[in-house]
Amino acid sequence: MFSNIEFFLFEAFRSFQRGALMCFVAIGTITVSLVIFGLFLLLVINLGNIIGSVSSKIDLAAYVEKDLSLESAGALQLELSRIPGVVKVDFISRTEAWKKFQEEYGDTLALDEIIAGNPLPHTFNIKVRTPEILPMVAKRISEMDNIDEVRYSGQFIEQVRSLIDAVRIGGAALVVLISFATLLIVVNTIRLTVLARETDIYIMKLVGATNTFVKWPFIIEGVILGILGGLSSFLILKFSYDAIIARIAVALPFVPLVADQRLLALVYLVMVLGGTALGMIGAYISVSKVLKAEG
């Protein structure tokens, strides 16, 4: 068998030369479907990222009891920061808070007339790791000594949470669906290249070729088509994504697009390897079908 490897490679390459148009079409089809697949993958990853960054901006506000001293507040801050899931605790003193409030509303309201003195308590702004744990953390903090009240936008959290779930599930479903469509398209494209040589396969078998012998060149060819399709889809997607990122960074700077090179490299790798695997599987399935039909 191994003495034939050279021959198989030669055969596979020669079929490109002879069926150049067919191969070109096949590579084009694989490229287009992989680009679509890659776009979806990036879209889903980015949606996840955007939602993640929005939800990381949500925080808790914990108001302490009004007569708490600054020292006790410092101790409390330490205690708060030790709660699991809490990533950051900012202290806002009541004077600071009052000043801010006055700056914001002092012009419209005659504050001094309505309120005598500073009515605000010291406040902690607390960031948690993920929005899911917000209610839990909030409850825990509200049960602590010296804490008067804990506030967070509960409804908004719920919405963000269900949005995250929807993107996760929908994204996964879409990726599966698109993968499947890509598989079908690639397999069928390769099948056309195999069917074009059905007579050849029949003749090869008549002069004593085993199924394995017939299959190898086609599988090698499928792999090569897959690699070429995968590589060109990688190039197309990389250049267009880089261009998109550059544009959006200027036009919509607040939209956090994924630019992590390692994550992107992974996506591109999936496309190239996916293309290769699809080419191989497509060739294998198609040749096996033709061989089976001929008994």
Place this chain on the structure above:
Amino acid sequence: MIELVNVSKSYPNGIDVLFNISLNIGKEEFVFLVGSSGAGKTTLLKLLYRDETPTSGKVIVDRVNVAELDSSQVPYLRRNIGVVFQDYKLLPKRTVFENVAFALRVTGAPRSTIRRKVMQALELVGMLRRANAFPEELSGGEKQRACIARAIVNNPPILLADEPTGNLDPTTSWDIIQLLDKINKRNTTVMMATHNKSIVDDMKRRVVAIENGRIVRDQLLGGYNV
């Protein structure tokens, strides 16, 4: 070497082609298969290399009933049977050399051996000059000779020739027959389907005549007609 026992064949479309054929051919024999067009000659040959399976009966080649052969074993059967196809069956996008070489390549023969044997076979059929031509560039007779070269290139113990002279002029036909005769004397069983009366008459070999799917004559040292 070849034995048919009560072989009948109907094609899936319902056409009955062979009826209860029994035939025994020894190792050293050279047999002409004659009969009018549509008599069932090609079908009979196809049963031997398992391109078709009989509807009933046994087809024994070299002690093996090929009708019941596992499909994974069929390639090895076919490597032992050289076939000159009535319609050549050359691979269209390969040169004559590559076509002939293919029959050796499937056996995993080393490249140097392939080259030597292919050259020999092409020389034998007088096609050395056309070794690098593609089938579409060949005349009918040249295709036929390329096909013969492929059939004999790995010295199979059995050679089936389906009208191998159908497209040849009398002189070349005669050369080819001499070649088949030589191959037969090298201990190869030869079975040749033909419409060529003068060759059958001159060779004086065993003649099996088929009409409408039945053997109507089986004569040692026979002629084309009774």
